[in-house]
Amino acid sequence: MAHSALPALLVVHDRGSAGPLRILSAARGLCRVIFLSEAENPASAAELAQVAGHAEVVDITGLGEAEVCRLAGRLDPAGVLTFSEYRLRLTAAVAAHCGVPFHSRATAEALTDKYVQRRALGEAGVQRTGCVPLRHPDEAAAALARVGAPAVLKPRHSAGSVDTCLVTSADECRARLAEFAEGGNRDFVLEEFLPGDPARTGPGWADYVSVESLVVDGEPQTAAINGKPPLVPPFRETGHVLPAPVPPALAAEIVRLEQAAVRALGIRHGITHTEVKLTPDGPRIIEVNGRLGGFVAEIVQRRTGYDMVAAALRLALGLPVTSPDPARLYGDRVTFQYLLVPPVGPLRPGPPALLDDLGELPGVDLVDVSPPAHWHTDWRRGTTGAIGTVYGSAADHTELRALLDRLRERLDRFWHGTDVPQAAMPHSGVPHTDVRIPTPPRPSVR
The missing domain is CATH 3.40.50.20 (Rossmann fold)
Incomplete structure (x- = not known):
């Protein structure tokens, strides 16, 4: 060949x-x-x-x-x-x-075991976060007594916010653990809840960000800091916003913490995706992931032209890599992705034609959706329950916040089957944006 x-x-x-x-x-x-x-x-x-x-x-x-x-x-x-x-x-x-x-074997273990990771970050002096492993519902009361309420219950080995929720009492923790563990033995952790400070990002944004880095010979190089639209309860991510709506001083504080965590876990090589909560006491690590984050390569390339997948291949081959040009992360537009994650509660989704109207919103470039033939709206599926993604940009964060508000209003009509007459729908006066509604079922979203 x-x-x-x-x-x-x-x-x-x-x-x-x-x-x-x-x-x-x-x-x-x-x-x-x-x-x-x-x-x-x-x-x-x-x-x-x-x-x-x-x-x-x-x-x-x-x-x-x-x-x-x-x-x-x-x-x-x-x-x-x-x-x-x-x-x-x-x-x-x-x-x-x-x-x-x-990654070394020890580092890979710390990256995939939430309890081991919390312990490693604590021992390195980066961050001490209450975290207790548990498996059986009978362990719930003792675990909550150690961590304190409220606390976050999540699988010890998992991703995408699957089976992740807030618990406020021993009875609730016991019930949720019994529900999640049904059908097989699974390991969970109960973690200290990190309260967010909405003032850090401002109204209309989630109180956490993600840092995307290239690590070369143990030295992390920041590729991007992604902001987030508000979560869908209980802890389901709804996309990325680049650049994040944080001031430069806070961005520098976030990066210092992220880099300390990356070094503490012994990461020497590759790409990392680190989620950071913005609390009243400053940035705190939610988790460090030792691989490219879901949808991250797309938004970074669309915003800056930088190919993080190609960078990952070059790093794996031991070839030199360059970081994205920081100047291209900031400019005259804010780029976004928005995952269509079903809300909690019984739904009666409307016809897929209702989703066509999403593409009429100014700033939306592409709507890529696949409503399933058989609906699975259980929040336990985390972000894997998303039925599609909306892509676009806005002039600034204020304009984008208004766009996302209108987007969610229209999605509410779909989730709850409200078939608004076309004549009553507001129109942007711009040509209809590309909307893809494929026939085959959509693969799982990370």
């Missing part, structure tokens, strides 16, 4: 923040991608089928860690990485076996 002389890069694939087509696009002329994946895994099988003729796919179904490592070694890779939270530990093992850069 014409590209056979290119170095081989192993991508341990599962559901995550970059799909196979996006990865292959970034790899063009740089490396030869070999996907390691479980062929029958529904989260990735359909995606990989799209690239079967363009990339090598190696089936690791039923293989243990040692077997995957031996298989990977025979492929003589120049690098290895994953874009999936669920494959960080396996990828760390493969990297160690093949002698290529990635």
